[in-house]
Amino acid sequence: MRTNSRPDAAEIVKKVRARLKLRKDRDSNRVGGNGARSSVQQKQPGRETNEMKWLVQHSRALERYRGEWLLLQGGALVAHHRDFGVLQDAIAVRNISSPFVYYVPTKEESSFVPA
């Protein structure tokens, strides 16, 4: 036989509020929240910059620069050299605030298997 012990409406409201608070606290600890649990700050799904897109699109052609450092700016290769100091100078001359720099591994370096 079932007992007719229906919970009090105020009790239900209290439980729902507690559950909502719990969810809110949990969400604040997620990415983009202000919680301290995760230090990852995410604004919105990002897009690769023009430099990264260009590097990928011209990957095969850039194999000729094995053993060299590349400096990309926008959709162009603006400097390349085996001596990294040359690129540092180019970065300074062009006053690039966040330079995109990539080293093209030699064939020996490419076949290296990480430990």
Added chain:
Amino acid sequence: MSSAYRTVPGLGLQPAVEVELIYGPRRARTVGILDSGATWTIFSREYAAILGIEDISSGRHDRATTLGGPVDFYFFDLEVRLVVAGASFSGQVGFAAGHLARNLLGRNLVFSRFEIGFRETAQRVHLRPEE
């Protein structure tokens, strides 16, 4: 989010992503390879120079054994931005005492902040920030 593997010069198709390193007012962008086998997140020493770190030996020293022999690394607190994920975070990034042919995004920094899955058949990598 998920991202297709990228073909990068000299390395071919890789779970490669664009990263930006931030150290104070200085920034540098490059390509990092997501590597679950790498304990640390490590970059070649030249990137430290771009960031204005003149003496990398002032960082916390550690040593790793690789197939090429022991390599010394120096760690600094940097902000790292994973461009494709639109996410940035702070942590210890190591710079090799010598030249490194590739930059590795390892477990200490990236894999501890994201759930990462490799779907090799589709050549895609999935990243979801840890809750």
